[in-house]
Amino acid sequence: MRADVILMKCPETKRTYGVRIEECRGDWLRTWAFPMDEKRAVREGYNKTKITGDFSASEDFNGCPYCGSKDFVFCGRCGKLSCWNKEERITCGWCGITGDITTTTEKINVKSGGDV
Numbered sequence: 001m002r003a004d005v006i007l008m009k010c011p012e013t014k015r016t017y018g019v020r021i022e023e024c025r026g027d028w029l030r031t032w033a034f035p036m037d038e039k040r041a042v043r044e045g046y047n048k049t050k051i052t053g054d055f056s057a058s059e060d061f062n063g064c065p066y067c068g069s070k071d072f073v074f075c076g077r078c079g080k081l082s083c084w085n086k087e088e089r090i091t092c093g094w095c096g097i098t099g100d101i102t103t104t105t106e107k108i109n110v111k112s113g114g115d116v
C-alpha cells in the first residue's frame, strides 16, 4: 500500500499538522493526523508533496490535532488544505485568503506546503 503525508493548516490556531494518507483503490484516504513541527516538515520534504485524490476521511480518522475538524477546505489560490469547521466564511490557513475557497468532492490537486 502506498502512503504519504500531506500538510494541512489549522486556521484557528495557525498551526501546521501532518496528515497521513493511504492509497485505496486509486484514491487517497486520510487516515491519521498528527502535530507537525514546520521545520521537520521541510526537512522531510513533506512540503513538496503533490497528490491528486479526493482525500476522504477514513472511518477512524482522528481529525485535526488542534481543533478536531475532520473536514477541510481546498484553497483555489494556493492549492493547499485547511481545516473546515463548517463556517460560511472561510479562511485559508496558508495564504490567508477569505471566502474564495471551495469545498468539493471532485478530485483535487493538492500542493502540500511550500512556505510553511
Ligand SMILES: [Zn+2]
Pocket (backbone or CB within 6 Å): 009, 010, 011, 012, 064, 065, 066, 067, 068, 069, 083
Ligand atoms: Zn484544525
Ligand SMILES: [Zn+2]
Pocket (backbone or CB within 6 Å): 075, 076, 077, 078, 079, 080, 092, 093, 094, 095, 096, 097
Ligand atoms: Zn490559500
